[in-house]
Amino acid sequence: MSIFAFAAQTIRIAVPYLFAAAGGTLAERSGIISLTLEGFMLTGAFCAALGSYYGGNSWVGVACGMGGGLVFGLLHGVVTIRYRADQVVSGVAINLLAIGVTRFFLHLAFGSSSNSPRVPGFSTVVRGEGMLAGMLPDPLIALGLFAVPAVAWAIYRTPFGLRVRAVGEFPQAAESVGVHVARVRYVAVALSGVLAALGGTYLALDQHQFTDNMSAGRGYIALAAMIFGNWDPVRGGLACLLFAAAETLQIQLQGTQAIPSQFVQMIPYVLTIVALAGMVGKSTPPAALGKSD
Amino acid sequence: MNAERGSGVGTGDSADAHGQSPSPSAVVSMYGIEKRFGAVQANRGASLEVAAGEIHALVGENGAGKSTLMHILSGLLAPDAGTVRVDGTTVTGWSTSDAIRAGVGMVHQHFMLVPTLTIADNVVLGREPRRGMAMDVARAQRDVTEVATRYGFSIDARRRVGDLSVGEAQRVEILKALFRGAQILILDEPTAVLSPPEVQELWRVLRALRDGGGTIILITHKLDEVIEISDRITVMRHGQTVARMDTPTATPADIARAMVGRDVLLTVGHPSSGAGRVHGPEASVRSAAPRLTVVDLEVAGAHHERRVHGVSFTVAGGEIVGIAGVEGNGQTELVEAIAGLRAARAGRILLGGRDITTLPVRDRASLGLAHVPEDRHRRGLVLDYSVADNLILGRQHAFVSHLGLDRARIAQNARARIEQFDIRPTDPSLPARALSGGNQQKIVVAREMGGEFTVLLAAQPTRGVDVGAIEFIHAQLRASRDAGKAILLVSAELSEVLALADRVGVMSGGRLVALLSRDAATMDVLGLWMTGAAPPAAGAA
Numbered sequence: 001m002s003i004f005a006f007a008a009q010t011i012r013i014a015v016p017y018l019f020a021a022a023g024g025t026l027a028e029r030s031g032i033i034s035l036t037l038e039g040f041m042l043t044g045a046f047c048a049a050l051g052s053y054y055g056g057n058s059w060v061g062v063a064c065g066m067g068g069g070l071v072f073g074l075l076h077g078v079v080t081i082r083y084r085a086d087q088v089v090s091g092v093a094i095n096l097l098a099i100g101v102t103r104f105f106l107h108l109a110f111g112s113s114s115n116s117p118r119v120p121g122f123s124t125v126v127r128g129e130g131m132l133a134g135m136l137p138d139p140l141i142a143l144g145l146f147a148v149p150a151v152a153w154a155i156y157r158t159p160f161g162l163r164v165r166a167v168g169e170f171p172q173a174a175e176s177v178g179v180h181v182a183r184v185r186y187v188a189v190a191l192s193g194v195l196a197a198l199g200g201t202y203l204a205l206d207q208h209q210f211t212d213n214m215s216a217g218r219g220y221i222a223l224a225a226m227i228f229g230n231w232d233p234v235r236g237g238l239a240c241l242l243f244a245a246a247e248t249l250q251i252q253l254q255g256t257q258a259i260p261s262q263f264v265q266m267i268p269y270v271l272t273i274v275a276l277a278g279m280v281g282k283s284t285p286p287a288a289l290g291k292s293d
Numbered sequence: 294m295n296a297e298r299g300s301g302v303g304t305g306d307s308a309d310a311h312g313q314s315p316s317p318s319a320v321v322s323m324y325g326i327e328k329r330f331g332a333v334q335a336n337r338g339a340s341l342e343v344a345a346g347e348i349h350a351l352v353g354e355n356g357a358g359k360s361t362l363m364h365i366l367s368g369l370l371a372p373d374a375g376t377v378r379v380d381g382t383t384v385t386g387w388s389t390s391d392a393i394r395a396g397v398g399m400v401h402q403h404f405m406l407v408p409t410l411t412i413a414d415n416v417v418l419g420r421e422p423r424r425g426m427a428m429d430v431a432r433a434q435r436d437v438t439e440v441a442t443r444y445g446f447s448i449d450a451r452r453r454v455g456d457l458s459v460g461e462a463q464r465v466e467i468l469k470a471l472f473r474g475a476q477i478l479i480l481d482e483p484t485a486v487l488s489p490p491e492v493q494e495l496w497r498v499l500r501a502l503r504d505g506g507g508t509i510i511l512i513t514h515k516l517d518e519v520i521e522i523s524d525r526i527t528v529m530r531h532g533q534t535v536a537r538m539d540t541p542t543a544t545p546a547d548i549a550r551a552m553v554g555r556d557v558l559l560t561v562g563h564p565s566s567g568a569g570r571v572h573g574p575e576a577s578v579r580s581a582a583p584r585l586t587v588v589d590l591e592v593a594g595a596h597h598e599r600r601v602h603g604v605s606f607t608v609a610g611g612e613i614v615g616i617a618g619v620e621g622n623g624q625t626e627l628v629e630a631i632a633g634l635r636a637a638r639a640g641r642i643l644l645g646g647r648d649i650t651t652l653p654v655r656d657r658a659s660l661g662l663a664h665v666p667e668d669r670h671r672r673g674l675v676l677d678y679s680v681a682d683n684l685i686l687g688r689q690h691a692f693v694s695h696l697g698l699d700r701a702r703i704a705q706n707a708r709a710r711i712e713q714f715d716i717r718p719t720d721p722s723l724p725a726r727a728l729s730g731g732n733q734q735k736i737v738v739a740r741e742m743g744g745e746f747t748v749l750l751a752a753q754p755t756r757g758v759d760v761g762a763i764e765f766i767h768a769q770l771r772a773s774r775d776a777g778k779a780i781l782l783v784s785a786e787l788s789e790v791l792a793l794a795d796r797v798g799v800m801s802g803g804r805l806v807a808l809l810s811r812d813a814a815t816m817d818v819l820g821l822w823m824t825g826a827a828p829p830a831a832g833a834a
Contacts, residue, residue, distance in 0.1 A: 159421035159428045166407045166418050173405040176369075177419035177469070178390040287409075 006248060012206070014244035015144035016041065016199035016215075020222030021229070021236045022151040023195030028231060029155060030188035031168040031288040035091030036076050037196045038219025039098035043068040044197025046102040049210035050109060052119040058205050061119065062140070065201030066194045072098065073193020077186045087290050099213055106212065114212055121205035140202040147195060148237035155233060164188055168286035196222070221272065228275050230283050239275070246271045319378075320345045320477060320508050321366065326375035328361050335361040336372070337532040343477075343525075348499060348509045350523035350540070352516075354552055354759035355730055358532040359512045360402075363479050366510075367399040368392035379477070398470025402481040404462050405469075408455030412465050413437045415454055416472050440472050445501060459619070460491035467498065478502065479510045484518060488619045489787065489820035496522050514552070514760070516545045517788070528552055553760050582646070583607035584779035585631070585748045590640035592626040600626040602803040603640070608748065608779040613770065615794025616783040616805075617819055623803035624783045625667060628752045631781070632664040633657045634672075644748060658687060663741040667752035667783070673737040674725045681707035681721035684740050714739035715765060731762030738766055742773060749773060752783045767793060787819060799823055 020041055024034035044065040051064025072094060079090045103113065110116045122138040155161040163184045166174040171181045196219065203218075204210045225243055229236025246268040253264045321343040328336040336358045343349045351359050364370040366377060368389040377385045379395055387395075406415050413434040422429040422436065434450040441448050446464050454462060463483060470478055480499075484492045499509055499522065513519060519526055519540070526543055528536040528551040536551040585608040592601035601623045608614045618624055629635035631642055633654040642650045649657050658664075666672035674683050684707050685692050692699050692706070707721035716735045718728070725733055734755070742749065751770060755763040770793055774780055784790050790797055797814035799807040799822040807822045 153427075157427045157430070159423060162410070162414055162418060162421055162428060165410060166414075169409050170405070170407045173407050173415075174418065176389065176399075176401070176405040177473075178393065179419045 006245075006252075009248045009251070010241060010245045011141065011145070013247050014240050015141055015202050016218050017222045017225055017240035017244060018144045018237055019147055019199030019202065020196040020219055021226045021240050022147040022233055023192035023199075024223055024226045025229070025231055025233045025236050026151055026155065026164065026195070027189045027192035028226065028289055029168045029286055030164045030185045031171065031286055031291065032076070032080060032185055032189045032192075033087040033091055033290045034192060034223060034226070035088060036072070036094045036219075037192070037222050038215055038217065039091075039095035040069045040072050040193045040196035041200035041203070041219045041222075042095075042098045042102055042213065042215040043072045044200030045204040045214050046105065046200075046210050047197070048201035049116045049119050049204040050105070052121070052205060053110075053116065056120060058120045058122050061121075061205055062198070062201055065197050065204070069193040069195070069197020069200070070190055071193075072197070073190040074186070076193070077189040081182050081185050081189075095219075102210075103212055106210065116210040118208050119204070119210075121208045138206075140198065140205065143198065144202065147198070148233055151195075152233040160184070160187070165286075168288055171288050221268075224272050224276060227283060227285075228272075231285060242275070243268060243272065318344045320380055321510070322376075322378045323362065323366065324376045326362060326365060326377070327373040328358075328365065328370065329373055334532055336365070336375075338375070338534075339529060339532060340534045341366075341527055342537070343508060343510055345508050346503060346506055347524040348503050348511060348522055350519040350526045351510055351512050351529065352514060352519055352526060352548060352552060353529035354514060354761070355757060356759065357529040357552070359529050360481055361532075362529070363399065363481060363510065363512060366392070367397055367479055369399075393473050393475075396474055396476035397479070398473060398475030398477070399479040400463070400466045400470060400481065400483060402483075402485065404466050406454045406462055406465060409453065411451050411453055412448055412457075412468075413450040415465060416440075416450075416469050420473070437468070437472065441468055444468070444471055444505075445498070458491075459486045460488070460494065463487070463491075463495065464498070471502075476506075477508045477510070479512070481512045482514075483511070484513070484515065486620065486785075488823045489816060490824055492518075515788075516548055519548060520545060530554055549760065582609070583643075584610045584645055585781060586641075586643040586646075587627075587631065588641045588643070590627070590630060590642065591638040592623070592630045592635060593638050594626060599638070600803050601630065604800075604803075604805045605640075606798060606805060606808060608781050610747070610779050611774060611777045612795040613774050613780040613782050613793050614796050614798060615790035616781065616798045616800055617787050617790045617823060618785075618800035619823055620785045622800045624752070624800050626803075627800070628664075628667065628750050628781075628783055632662070632666070632750055655687070655690075661745065661747035662750070663744070663746035663748070664750045665737055665741050665752060665754050667756065669733055669737050674733060676726040677724050679722050680711070680716065680725055680728070680736060683725045683736050684710050684721075684743075686740065688740070688744060710739040710743050713743065714769075729759070731758035734758045734766065735762060738769060742769055746778065748779045748781070750781050750783075753785060754782070755784075755786070755789060763789075787816060787823075791816070791819075 020037045023040070024037050027034045047068030048061040048065030052058050052061025055061065055064070076090055076094050079085045080087045106116065107113055122140060155164060163174060163179050166179065167181050167184045175181050199218070199222070200215055203214055221243055222240065225239035226236045228239040250264050250267045253259060254261055319342045321341065323339065323341040326336045326339040339358055339362050341351065341362060351363070353359050361370065365372045368387045368391055371386040375385065376383060379397060384391065384395065407418070413430070416437045417433045422432040437450040438448070441450070446468060448461070448464065448468070454465060457465065467478070483495060487495060503509055511523060520543070523540045526538045526540055526548060527534060528538070528548060530552060538547065587607070588605050590601055590604045591599060594600040604627060606614065616624055616627070626635060630637045633652060637650055640650070641648055644657065644660050644662055647660065649660065649662070670676065675686065681703050685703055689698065692703050704721060710716070711719050711721060714735045716728070716732050716739065725736060728736070738754065754770070755766050758766070770780060770782070782790065782793055791814065795811055797809050797811060797819065798805050799819055801823060809818070
């Protein structure tokens with residue numbers, strides 16, 4: 001396998017992580033825990049498949065995916081900001097809700113409990129040597145790579161980003177100078193829903209179908225990447241690429257007989273644990289993260 | 294002691310503040326302000342009148358309603374009744390944004406600054422300069438530097454607030470208000486966290502602001518500050534305005550009487566007066582052998598960084614050794630290491646000749662070590678437990694019968710302590726939460742000093758308690774000293790250390806940089822040691 005093919009495969013795997021980690025960073029910097037990335041992603045994947053199928057156009061799928069993420073993001077916002085529910089409890093509930101709701105509507109819309117029919121997508125899949133160039137026509141890949149610097153710019157270079165950082169660190173201070181803490185958090189958590197849902201949208205459109213629980217823990221890996229990146233969008237993005245590279249390596253090594261496949265399959269998870277353990281003591285979450293007041 | 298009011302409002306030495314009509318020069322006038330929080334009536338018909346261009350001290354004991362009144366003025370709270378006028382316009386019940394727009398800025402007791410952001414970011418937050426969709430960071434830094442220079446602050450706007458000293462952070466808070474065009478600046482207990490030279494720097498800044506036409510309202514309960522800096526004084530007690538005075542004609546005794554509602558023995562807050570204080574306990578009581586010995590103690594902080602460096606000292610029976618210093622210079626870790634709450638990394642701690650360095654807290658206590666912790670809510674009390682239960686915390690082993698806790702003896706102990714230490718209200722079944730700060734502190738003091746002990750660690754023993762309780766606790770400490778106990782007193786209040794201690798140590802950067810006899814320990818010398826600068830002629834005792 002050439003280095004280009006390896007890079008191309010890594011990027012394809014990384015795209016959902018990049019979207020979700022970028023969104024998670026935005027929400028967590030405002031003080032809202034992003035355990036919900038998994039649920040946002042799954043919702044996004046289902047809504048995208050639904051939209052793409054009935055709209056007959058992958059852009060309709062993208063719009064629907066974003067819409068689904070927005071609704072779930074706002075739901076998490078209302079529960080944790082308006083009603084001050086525990087953010088971890090709300091996060092777990094949203095993820096369970098996403099599994100149930102997508103499964104229910106999958107059955108309702110397509111009469112299947114496992115997967116949707118084939119839906120229109122973007123990628124004109126080219127495997128092998130030409131793969132890196134073959135990815136270019138997929139706008140979601142470009143958007144995923146763009147999401148990281150865009151969120152970094154928003155957080156560090158805009159008035160909104162300054163308010164997000166202030167609200168996530170010391171909401172009382174922000175409030176004392178007239179910043180609307182709740183409003184900033186609603187916007188941040190809604191955007192995180194949209195971004196993570198775009199990650200799910202990519203999954204569904206790339207595979208031209210929705211399968212039950214297709215996010216398969218990717219939201220949690222994105223969350224780990226975000227923490228590994230110490231809540232910095234760029235470093236979080238690099239962590240996403242690292243995790244994706246480990247997964248690519250695992251897929252490649254499965255073909256060889258040298259190492260038992262069980263050990264090979266462990267690689268991404270072992271790497272995640274090692275990476276996070278190495279960061280213990282050095283990572284500093286936003287001070288007001290998870291606090292309702 | 295017959296505390297409480299009833300001894301005559303204003304006690305005749307000042308103009309009665311009630312029912313005055315607004316004078317034309319007043320920029321702030323507040324009348325008949327009522328504010329209730331649940332069962333607590335924080336303001337009951339309070340009034341305040343502040344003239345343009347003056348430094349106005351708003352004084353009173355803890356819980357007198359000063360902060361509530363100022364939160365109403367700055368828009369954080371809306372009053373239940375009453376009228377607020379600023380610049381002649383009625384503004385009752387306005388919002389913080391309205392107040393900021395009208396030029397009223399508040400510097401809170403606990404800084405409202407985001408430590409991870411730069412000075413410039415903190416100052417412009419909420420009114421960021423823009424360039425297109427982005428924030429104009431360069432302009433923010435330029436604007437902030439410009440305002441800072443205009444008011445004589447020298448700051449680097451790009452520094453992170455978390456890296457600043459407390460004094461610098463406070464200047465950023467003031468700058469924040471000035472940047473928003475504040476003409477009326479409210480400061481809530483601004484000197485509580487400052488070293489003496491920083492206090493002088495703050496006074497310089499406030500005087501400059503006043504001379505530039507600004508109006509300043511200073512909330513404080515320290516009488517020496519009131520006399521030093523203010524032009525006029527308003528005194529509050531029990532939510533009411535009880536006196537208004539012109540500073541040049543007011544004496545500390547007048548102010549204290551108005552604050553407490555009775556005569557107060559004034560050693561607190563007035564070390565310079567030195568009146569009526571007896572230093573150097575009688576040689577007969579003072580034992581030669583040290584009761585507490587600390588040798589080359591090293592203590593690590595929460596992140597394994599060294600917080601206490603090679604500290605050595607002794608405390609003999611019948612003496613109070615005071616440790617002064619700006620908070621955060623290792624005092625907390627020192628006391629916690631001696632009390633057994635934090636492991637010593639090196640060095641030894643001896644209690645009456647016995648090495649207790651590795652003993653658990655309970656064993657230290659049974660050997661005669663008592664500890665009044667600096668944070669009564671975190672270490673001293675379980676707020677939801679009753680007063681009676683709090684009075685036996687850590688000593689519950691002495692109150693058991695065959696079946697469990699011996700309720701009768703616990704109740705008997707509670708009645709005795711409540712009477713002896715004047716804890717109010719006197720009901721032992723009330724949760725500690727229901728008591729005022731001063732009475733909560735008396736519970737801790739009663740528990741620790743009411744039993745048998747030979748060595749007492751008193752950390753910030755009068756923090757956040759009212760003048761009456763301070764007086765009482767100080768008397769208890771002196772009585773124990775005179776009864777031959779060894780007391781280590783750690784306090785951020787220099788005046789408290791000077792009022793009580795027989796020898797005075799100073800901690801700076803984790804080291805005990807000085808240990809002076811009381812006579813050598815003057816405010817100026819200690820102030821210099823506290824800032825880390827070695828004073829010109831330092832004589833160690």
